[in-house]
Amino acid sequence: xxxxxxxxxxxxxxxxxxxxxxxxxxxxxxxxxxxxxxxxxxxxxxxxxxxxxxxxxxxxxxxxxxxxxxxxxxxxxxxxxxxxxxxxxxxxxxxxxxxxxxxxxxxxxxxxxxxxxxxxxxxxxxxxxxxxxxxxxxxxxxxxxxxxxxxxxxxxxxxxxxxxxxxxxxxxxxxxxxxxxxxxxxxxxxxxxxxxxxxxxxx
Amino acid sequence: xxxxxxxxxxxxxxxxxxxxxxxxxxxxxxxxxxxxxxxxxxxxxxxxxxxxxxxxxxxxxxxxxxxxxxxxxxxxxxxxxxxxxxxxxxxxxxxxxxxxxxxxxxxxxxxxxxxxxxxxxxxxxxxxxxxxxxxxxxxxxxxxxxxxxxxxxxxxxxxxxxxxxxxxxxxxxxxxxxxxxxxxxxxxxxxxxxxxxxxxxxxxxxxxxxxxxxxxxxxxxxxxxxxxxxxxxxxxxxxxxxxxxxxxxxxxxxxx
Numbered sequence: 001x002x003x004x005x006x007x008x009x010x011x012x013x014x015x016x017x018x019x020x021x022x023x024x025x026x027x028x029x030x031x032x033x034x035x036x037x038x039x040x041x042x043x044x045x046x047x048x049x050x051x052x053x054x055x056x057x058x059x060x061x062x063x064x065x066x067x068x069x070x071x072x073x074x075x076x077x078x079x080x081x082x083x084x085x086x087x088x089x090x091x092x093x094x095x096x097x098x099x100x101x102x103x104x105x106x107x108x109x110x111x112x113x114x115x116x117x118x119x120x121x122x123x124x125x126x127x128x129x130x131x132x133x134x135x136x137x138x139x140x141x142x143x144x145x146x147x148x149x150x151x152x153x154x155x156x157x158x159x160x161x162x163x164x165x166x167x168x169x170x171x172x173x174x175x176x177x178x179x180x181x182x183x184x185x186x187x188x189x190x191x192x193x194x195x196x197x198x199x200x201x202x203x
Numbered sequence: 204x205x206x207x208x209x210x211x212x213x214x215x216x217x218x219x220x221x222x223x224x225x226x227x228x229x230x231x232x233x234x235x236x237x238x239x240x241x242x243x244x245x246x247x248x249x250x251x252x253x254x255x256x257x258x259x260x261x262x263x264x265x266x267x268x269x270x271x272x273x274x275x276x277x278x279x280x281x282x283x284x285x286x287x288x289x290x291x292x293x294x295x296x297x298x299x300x301x302x303x304x305x306x307x308x309x310x311x312x313x314x315x316x317x318x319x320x321x322x323x324x325x326x327x328x329x330x331x332x333x334x335x336x337x338x339x340x341x342x343x344x345x346x347x348x349x350x351x352x353x354x355x356x357x358x359x360x361x362x363x364x365x366x367x368x369x370x371x372x373x374x375x376x377x378x379x380x381x382x383x384x385x386x387x388x389x390x391x392x393x394x395x396x397x398x399x400x401x402x403x404x405x406x407x408x409x410x411x412x413x414x415x416x417x418x419x420x421x422x423x424x425x426x427x428x429x430x431x432x433x434x435x436x437x438x439x440x441x442x443x444x445x446x447x448x449x450x451x452x453x454x455x456x457x458x459x
Binding site for chain 1: 250253255260347448449451
């Protein structure tokens with residue numbers, strides 16, 4: 001409210017307002033960022049402005065995996081090194097990053113852009129499921145890995161997809177569910193613990 | 204100012220929406236406090252202590268701290284996670300429908316222990332059965348009962364005459380059965396077969412175990428479903444969102 005009483009140049013208040021809309025940025029952080037940019041060299045500010053502009057202008061959805069990309073098909077779908085017999089299904093583009101960080105997965109991805117959430121009125125038709133089924137037409141894919149979130153909606157979606165895909169003769173697997181590394185057994189919930197017991201492995 | 208800062212309650216989690224980066228707002232149905240909303244912090248992180256204890260359709264014991272706006276869940280311990288529901292696509296879907304029904308029909312902070320008991324019993328029954336539809340019909344009928352919308356099935360709702368053992372009519376507007384004569388004069392009433400009337404009467408007055416013993420063919424089952432669904436839609440003045448998913452599930456995939 002102080003911005004109303006103390007006269008500040010319009011470009012400054014406007015940028016503060018824009019920053020303030022971002023997640024995790026309160027009015028104070030917004031001010032700090034704005035005044036930082038005011039003092040920063042013009043080249044740096046220009047680079048930021050361009051990066052933000054490109055975000056919307058240059059990005060599209062990959063026509064194969066529906067990940068966000070600047071070239072269609074995306075770099076991952078074009079990469080001949082990757083295993084074309086496996087597709088890993090994720091809810092959102094951001095879910096690919098942690099999976100890639102593990103460096104354990106060499107196959108391709110498919111982004112659903114959501115999960116089945118009946119009580120929010122989101123059904124299979126709202127997700128990129130038709131696009132997924134089209135990818136099985138060439139008969140190359142032998143395994144589909146469900147990497148939806150381990151919660152009710154994620155499991156619902158995985159079970160639904162399993163029913164669609166399994167009849168095609170494709171192996172459907174799901175990420176193991178168990179105890180988080182660095183966690184505490186005492187706080188584990190029964191579902192996670194049951195799954196961890198079921199999926200226990202020879203040492 | 205003297206109200207204690209924390210309190211404990213049992214609860215069944217009936218709804219969940221994302222809040223901020225890793226938090227959720229949960230809608231709880233409790234025996235002593237009715238429906239209420241609370242914040243579960245950090246539950247979207249894998250290492251959350253609350254995590255699986257506050258998943259949808261879970262019966263948990265909770266400790267809550269009073270917040271300025273919404274109360275905050277500080278501790279949670281599962282009582283029953285209804286795992287058999289969560290392992291089965293049909294059961295999950297029906298469970299979510301039940302949760303949405305409860306959420307749509309109840310207001311916040313209205314204590315209703317019998318309704319909590321009904322919800323808990325329904326989820327228990329749902330985890331033991333293959334016939335989700337029957338559980339759902341029983342729940343719907345008794346939910347309407349609890350809320351004061353008990354369908355009138357004994358006499359004609361309009362002229363109060365005794366019903367003949369013949370096909371009659373059901374009117375959502377009047378909340379009950381109409382005799383042959385009155386039914387023809389009520390434009391929105393739908394025909395109700397004698398068998399459907401008998402089953403509805405029986406279910407209204409029996410427990411789950413007895414309800415499960417009734418053998419119902421496909422035609423009768425879908426008649427019962429439509430009668431009750433129409434009545435519920437009339438009362439809520441809208442379609443429940445999860446019905447679309449239930450229909451889709453029935454239509455596209457045959458049960459294994």
